[in-house]
Amino acid sequence: MSLLRLAGVRRExxxxxxxxxxxxxxxxxxxxxxxxxxxxxxxxxxxxxxGIDELDGGEVLRKRSLRVDMLVQEAxxxxxxxxxxxxxxAVRAGAQGLEELERYLHGLEAAGPATVxxxxxxxxxxxxxxxGGYELDLRVEAALSGLxxxxxxxxxxxxQLSGGQQTRAxxxxxxxxxxELLLLDEPTNHLDVAAIEWLEAAxxxxxxxxxxxxxxRAFLDGVAGRVWELRDRRLKVFRGNYSAYIAQRExxxxxxxxxxxxxxxxxxREEELVGRxxxxxxxxxxxxxxxxxxALRAEVVDERPAGRRRAIALGGxxxxxxxxxxxxxxxxxxxxxxxxTPIVGVARLEARRAARIGLVGPNGSxxxxxxxTLAGELAxxxxxLRLGSGVHVAYLAQIRxxxxxxxxxLEALMNSSGLDAGPARSYLARFLFRGDEVLKEVNVxxxxxxxxxxxxxxxxxxxxLLLLDEPTNHLDxPAREALETFLRETPATVIVVSHDRRLxxxxxxxxxxxxxxxxxxSTAGRSAVVRFDGGYRGWRAALADGWxxxxxxxxxxxxxxxxxxxxxxxxxxxxxxxxxxQRKRSGQRQVRLSKxxxxxRKRVVEDDLTRLGLRxxxxxxxMGDPSIQANFVELRRVTSELADVDAALAQAEDAWxxxxxxxxxx
Numbered sequence: 001m002s003l004l005r006l007a008g009v010r011r012e013x014x015x016x017x018x019x020x021x022x023x024x025x026x027x028x029x030x031x032x033x034x035x036x037x038x039x040x041x042x043x044x045x046x047x048x049x050x051g052i053d054e055l056d057g058g059e060v061l062r063k064r065s066l067r068v069d070m071l072v073q074e075a076x077x078x079x080x081x082x083x084x085x086x087x088x089x090a091v092r093a094g095a096q097g098l099e100e101l102e103r104y105l106h107g108l109e110a111a112g113p114a115t116v117x118x119x120x121x122x123x124x125x126x127x128x129x130x131x132g133g134y135e136l137d138l139r140v141e142a143a144l145s146g147l148x149x150x151x152x153x154x155x156x157x158x159x160q161l162s163g164g165q166q167t168r169a170x171x172x173x174x175x176x177x178x179x180e181l182l183l184l185d186e187p188t189n190h191l192d193v194a195a196i197e198w199l200e201a202a203x204x205x206x207x208x209x210x211x212x213x214x215x216x217r218a219f220l221d222g223v224a225g226r227v228w229e230l231r232d233r234r235l236k237v238f239r240g241n242y243s244a245y246i247a248q249r250e251x252x253x254x255x256x257x258x259x260x261x262x263x264x265x266x267x268x269r270e271e272e273l274v275g276r277x278x279x280x281x282x283x284x285x286x287x288x289x290x291x292x293x294x295a296l297r298a299e300v301v302d303e304r305p306a307g308r309r310r311a312i313a314l315g316g317x318x319x320x321x322x323x324x325x326x327x328x329x330x331x332x333x334x335x336x337x338x339x340x341t342p343i344v345g346v347a348r349l350e351a352r353r354a355a356r357i358g359l360v361g362p363n364g365s366x367x368x369x370x371x372x373t374l375a376g377e378l379a380x381x382x383x384x385l386r387l388g389s390g391v392h393v394a395y396l397a398q399i400r401x402x403x404x405x406x407x408x409x410l411e412a413l414m415n416s417s418g419l420d421a422g423p424a425r426s427y428l429a430r431f432l433f434r435g436d437e438v439l440k441e442v443n444v445x446x447x448x449x450x451x452x453x454x455x456x457x458x459x460x461x462x463x464x465l466l467l468l469d470e471p472t473n474h475l476d477x478p479a480r481e482a483l484e485t486f487l488r489e490t491p492a493t494v495i496v497v498s499h500d501r502r503l504x505x506x507x508x509x510x511x512x513x514x515x516x517x518x519x520x521x522s523t524a525g526r527s528a529v530v531r532f533d534g535g536y537r538g539w540r541a542a543l544a545d546g547w548x549x550x551x552x553x554x555x556x557x558x559x560x561x562x563x564x565x566x567x568x569x570x571x572x573x574x575x576x577x578x579x580x581x582q583r584k585r586s587g588q589r590q591v592r593l594s595k596x597x598x599x600x601r602k603r604v605v606e607d608d609l610t611r612l613g614l615r616x617x618x619x620x621x622x623m624g625d626p627s628i629q630a631n632f633v634e635l636r637r638v639t640s641e642l643a644d645v646d647a648a649l650a651q652a653e654d655a656w657x658x659x660x661x662x663x664x665x666x
Contacts, residue, residue, distance in 0.1 A: 003028055003063045003181050003209050004049060006235075010057030011044055018044050020233040022058070026181065026209050033224030033242060034213040037476045038448045040230040042213040046070060046183045049211065069094075069179035071171055073186045081158055087169060088154040092140045094173030098133050132178070143172035146198035147191065148363060164190035164363075175202060184212040188219055192363045193499055215477050217242050218501040267296050324390035326353055326607070328465050328493040329374060334383035336366065336373040342381055343369045344514060344527040347556070351465075353388075354600050356487065357495045358504045358536060361514030365527045367497045368398055368469055370514070374495065375467050387465070391493075394463030396454055398470040398497070409445070409453055410438040417460045431456045432479075447474035455483065459490075468496040472503060488596050504536035509597050511539045515549030528553060593662045601662075605655050612649040619645060 002025045009022040018041040026032065026049075034042050047053040048060060050070040062068075084090035093099065105124055108115040115121055132139065144154055147168045161169060167190050174182060188196050200222040203210060211228075214220055220227070220242035227238040227245035238245040270293040277286035330350040337343040344366030351357055359367050372378045373385065375395035387393070413424045428438050431452045445453065451474045458466060466487075472480050480500065487494055487507045495512070498504055504511075511532040530552040532539045539547075593601065619642040622628050628635055 002026060002061075003066055004068075005061040006049070006058070007061065008058035009045075009048060009055055009060065011041070011048065011053065012056045017233055019048075019230075019235075022233075022235045024228060024235055024237060026211065028180075029207055029209055031203070031206070031210045031223055031225045032212070033220040033227045033245075034211055034230070035215075035220070035227060035242070035245070035477065036230035037478060038446075038474070041233065042230055043073070043185055045230065045235075046185055046211065046213060049181075050183055063180075066181060067097075067179040068181045068183065069174050069177050070183040071174045071185060071187060073167075073189060081170070081173065084158055086155045087149065087158055087161070088140060088144065090158045091144060091169060091172045091176055092136065094175075094177035095136055096177075098128070098131055098136055101128050101131075102133060102136075136176070139176055139178075140172075143175045143202075146195065146202065147172050148195045168195070171199070178206075178208060181209045181211070182206070184210070184214075186214055187212060188214060188216045188499065190363075191499065193360060193501065194362065196499060196501070215472070215475065215480060216500060216502075217477060217480075218505075263296055263299060267293060270296060323491070324353060324392075324464050324493075325388040327351070327388040328353055328355070328391050329388060330384075330386045332384045334373070334385055335381040336369045336378060337381050338369070338378070340381060342526060344529060346370070346383070346529045347553070349512065349529060349531055351493055351495060352604060353493060354491060354604070355493050355495075356507050356509045356597070356600075357493075357512055358508035358510070359495055359497045359512045359514065359529075360504070360536075360539070361527065365514040365516070367514055370529065371395070371467050371469050371495065371497060372397075391465050392461070392463045393465045393467060394458040394461060395467045396458050396469060396471055398473065407443075408439050408441055409433050412442055412453060413456060413460065416457050419460070427460060428456060448476065448479075451475055452479065459486070464492045466490070466492050466494045466496075468494065468498075470497055470499070472498060472500045488594070501536065506594075508535055509593070509601060510534065511536065513539065513549055513552075517550050517553060530556075593664060595664050598659070598662065598664055601659055605652060605659055608652040609649070609656065612645055612652055616642065616645050616649060 005025045006022055009019055010017070011019040022045065034045065036042050044053060047070070048055060050068055051060075052070070080093055081090045084093060101124060105121070105128060108118075108121050108124075128134070141154075145151070149165075149168070149172075158166070158169065171184075171187055174184070187199065191199065196216070196219060200219055203212070203223045210223070212220075212223060222241075224241050226240070227242060229236045229238060229245070229249065238248050240248070270289050273289045274286055274293060277283070277289065328351045331346045332348050334346040335342045336345070359371065361367055369378065372395075373380055375393055377395070409428060410421065410424055413419065413428055414421065417424070417427075419427065425438055428434075433440075433449075433452070433456075440449070442450075442453070451471070455471065458468075471483060475483065480503065484503050484506050487496070487503075494507070496503070496508065511534070512529050513532050514527050514529050516526065517528045528549055530549050532542065532547075532552075534542070619638055622638050623635075623642070628638060
């Protein structure tokens with residue numbers, strides 16, 4: 001049975017048509033992912049289904065007494081939420097009908113035994129139980145915990161919450177309300193990875209119907225059983241999750257392109273016949289073929305495959321990247337924070353040339369603070385931060401409020417790069433700024449447009465260390481996919497903070513994990529950063545097996561001789577990857593690298609093997625030098641260094657064996 005049906009829905013804003021002839025239906029318990037490029041009309045469609053926006057054509061048919069709840073991108077909280085005495089009670093108030101029924105039952109119970117034994121009380125109690133009333137408090141606590149609120153925050157006033165916290169609280173309230181039809185617009189905004197995974201599991205287990213608009217592809221894969229795509233004002237329905245939708249869409253677009261080639265041949269044939277009959281003055285035949293020609297041209301306009309035309313062609317913008325030394329940045333006993341208040345500490349880390357590093361951790365743990373310190377926007381409170389030789393930094397902030405160098409998009413790029421107008425226009429076209437869009441003033445750009453411009457500015461220069469803080473914010477799915485391609489292919493070193501799991505999976509080869517540590521630990525900050533030698537999936541699997549930042553720091557507090565040697569010659573203290581024999585005993589499965597990632601890591605390991613092997617040969621020759629043998633101090637130094645090099649070489653050989661297991665399948 002359909003809960004809601006759209007029939008020929010049309011929506012206009014002035015002379016601009018947003019939606020045209022949109023028809024679809026939502027069945028009971030159906031989970032739908034709503035996708036489309038920015039500006040396609042996703043939010044407008046959700047607001048129409050919720051009854052917030054009016055139609056300019058068509059109709060929306062709803063089941064009688066349908067309970068609909070909608071969560072917008074930025075919480076617009078009502079008076080009941082804001083005036084609630086605590087966050088917990090504000091979220092619990094989402095189940096308003098259950099709370100009213102609960103109060104009524106309490107009133108009947110207070111009236112005496114006679115009312116408790118009445119048929120009305122029995123009926124209402126059964127209804128309360130069937131609707132999950134007795135589990136309401138458990139659901140409230142689960143929603144608050146799952147969305148990142150610590151138990152000591154549950155009694156805070158709602159007005160004391162930040163904007164992001166209020167949005168998360170509104171999401172928790174919507175989940176507790178458990179409406180028959182839940183409409184969510186970008187619900188993963190303001191959520192860290194753990195909260196996104198919890199929300200994904202909660203929505204997947206939900207019995208009610210769901211429509212969720214999102215650019216998070218992994219989230220859509222886990223939640224949606226059907227996908228609605230808004231493209232060119234029309235709605236198309238695809239079966240399956242997001243990955244299934246991509247396969248179907250590519251197949252459909254390929255078929256459409258093939259038909260377009262066939263149709264173009266028909267058009268050329270008809271044009272030839274029109275010209276021939278005109279020259280022979282056979283006007284009746286000529287008009288007949290003109291009508292066919294007009295019909296064919298109309299089909300070309302109506303059925304063009306528009307899915308590929310918005311892809312950002314980021315490739316090729318890294319040709320100006322200059323090469324830097326083996327190490328891009330090294331950190332030692334670093335403490336970062338504000339106003340002498342430590343936020344995050346690093347015992348020892350380094351980013352090597354061409355590394356792809358994901359900086360991950362809970363919201364508020366200090367990821368942005370560390371990134372700003374690396375970028376030079378914040379001075380370290382203590383410790384050492386060293387940029388490698390020839391390193392040039394480009395920083396993309398999460399809050400894009402910094403002034404841009406120009407009044408228009410074109411001027412901003414020309415002022416930053418020194419390009420002339422022609423090459424600058426061509427470059428901006430890769431970022432979807434075409435025609436008069438390059439003359440758009442920077443102070444009126446939307447969030448997505450500003451993100452695209454700042455990515456263009458970051459990529460046009462010679463920067464070889466890219467520090468990116470939530471670069472996918474405001475980007476639609478095609479732009480995110482193109483960004484991933486760029487980050488995989490650029491020769492620059494990349495350190496990226498992101499909650500986009502697909503980006504972390506597809507780009508990052510190692511993780512810097514930020515987490516809380518006990519007071520008085522080895523780091524002076526409230527949080528600490530450790531390196532996890534592996535990609536995103538490996539890190540999440542390790543977390544499931546009990547790995548955590550505090551445990552990693554404890555293991556490093558008493559490093560073995562091998563680890564000390566690795567630190568001396570590899571730079572950073574790290575969780576060493578298990579050897580193939582250890583992995584075989586533990587049953588751990590090795591994740592295969594992409595071809596590009598494998599080649600990059602292979603070059604690094606080969607360089608280490610060559611460098612360490614050469615140094616070992618030099619030290620062994622020195623051991624046979626009579627002058628060295630006659631000098632006890634020098635002999636002890638050479639012997640000690642040779643032992644360290646042997647240990648580092650053993651680790652490099654282990655890394656080579658691990659890399660062999662990670663090689664892509666041929």
